Amino acid sequence: MRATCGGLATAGAWGRPCRITIGATQAELKPDAGACTEEGHGRQVTTPAITEAECIRRILAGEKHLFHQLIRPCERAIYVMLVGILGSEAEAEDAAQETAIKVFLNLRSFRGDSQFRTWVLSIARNEGLGRLRRIGSRKEDSLDAEADDQGGDFTPAILISWREVPAEALERKELGAILREAIGKLPEIYRNVVILRDIEEMDGKEAAAILGITEGALKVRLHRARALLQRWLAPKLETFAARPPAPKRKGLFGWKG
């Protein structure tokens, strides 16, 4: 995520996180210091930097172990997307593993006409939606389309004395829980857009490709999703603000203030 392994920093079993460029098929899989150590399997594998396309070619030619290196930059995005769809960490973890296996088994059909990550996340999304169908989809799904058609009520929370909540406040676990709960409450069509655009920070084109919608539709959904989050979260975030309200002056409400 964000062109790095993102959350892998917490994955101690894999040693230091590999900082791997992702995205285009020409992307270079470039571990830190030129090597990626895989310590979690009782072995030390040192893999030189290779491009994503080269990595795929070599996997298809039989060097299957390189698949770990190929999929690693995507694993967090796969998981987050599946948590968003399935609403369960355990289910999302199992679905993430199944997704990776399907990516491996179908690697030969990846044509390189989209980004590898886009293709992988499309498979993840299909895996998540397939599971939802099997376990009895959330009832809200039928409401999603309705909300999209009708536009809904997107009046924001009107604030009189809003104060910025610094990212450091996320050290308090309850803030993360409030944010996750709000994202989980979003209708699926908005939740997926927030996950891809605001959490995984993909550009509009890639996010639209994964979801199979136009960039215009994506922008509308993103706007509505953010408006809903603002309306739900702004009143709750007050207790996490860093400072008491400043005296009245220009910039009191401003990002810059």
Place this chain on the structure above:
Amino acid sequence: MRIDCKHVWRHISAYIDGEVDAELRAIIDRHLETCEICSAVLDSTRNVVVLVADDRVFELPAGFSKRFHDRLDRELALGGN
């Protein structure tokens, strides 16, 4: 040209992403200079976007990566491709 608050709200997401054209941006900026409500709505929305993007909101479960790659190893050992 002047716009009302609801008009500003409709463009807040695009404004945050830098996707409004220069003319509309200037109009919104002028509105924001004098409208504390819209400034607060804009800034709180932007704050929510920043917070949601933080890696700490969605952390991988402990041991996720090891289990992920262990399962892949078993699959790779089975064959395929």
